[in-house]
């Protein structure tokens with residue numbers, strides 16, 4: 001096959017980094033192996049996720065937003081990526097709108113570029129039934145206990161379009177993010193694997209959070225993880241409607257009125273550089 005040079009933009013949301021590709025103006029054909037190769041931080045571009053901007057057929061959204069983890073798996077949603085997606089389509093002149101409806105694998109979300117340079121995303125309504133996460137458990141519970149061999153762990157399970165387990169910890173600095181994150185990520189009770197958040201409640205308006213992401217490992221920030229943690233914390237009566245989430249890479253504002261309502265996420269989206277890569 002002939003080598004092809006393709007344009008991309010390197011972006012990040014609080015240090016959760018992306019290569020964003022415009023698949024409207026250039027022909028692209030990614031597969032799992034190519035994504036892994038491009039994600040390699042020594043031999044590729046290096047990123048946590050690859051984001052694809054595609055046309056959307058239908059008038060319910062302006063674009064199709066696709067997401068691939070660094071391990072090549074295609075996933076349903078990415079919150080930090082959604083903010084970068086909005087900045088990308090606006091900066092590249094693919095839209096003049098500042099309120100942009102996009103279609104993801106898990107449904108329609110709305111991205112809004114705000115006057116202060118931030119991006120607010122209506123992240124949709126969280127799903128809590130085990131089958132919707134998906135999580136193999138008979139009935140919905142506020143907290144689930146799962147045996148991991150020597151230890152039993154307790155967590156809340158939330159789908160923000162993608163699956164999350166949220167554990168409460170006394171101190172995120174001391175939390176076993178790598179070891180426990182990896183064991184839960186691929187636990188057989190989560191047939192599509194899971195993102196694992198470690199949440200420290202500072203007060204009802206503030207949490208600290210570290211996330212071991214499915215298909216990537218620990219990232220500096222996880223937008224859907226921040227939403228899932230606030231949903232889990234609110235359902236347990238620990239958090240207020242507006243919560244500041246402090247991640248290793250910086251701060252997100254999350255707002256959730258309660259069950260049946262969408263979650264709103266606000267934070268920055270940064271363009272780093274534009275380049276070409278030959279594949």
Ligand SMILES: N[C@@H](CCC[C@H](N)C(=O)O)C(=O)O
Nearest residue numbers: 078079080162214222223224
């Ligand atoms: N970094 C993301 C989430 C990316 C997808 C996730 N790893 C998954 O597999 O569901 C975010 O900001 O939400």
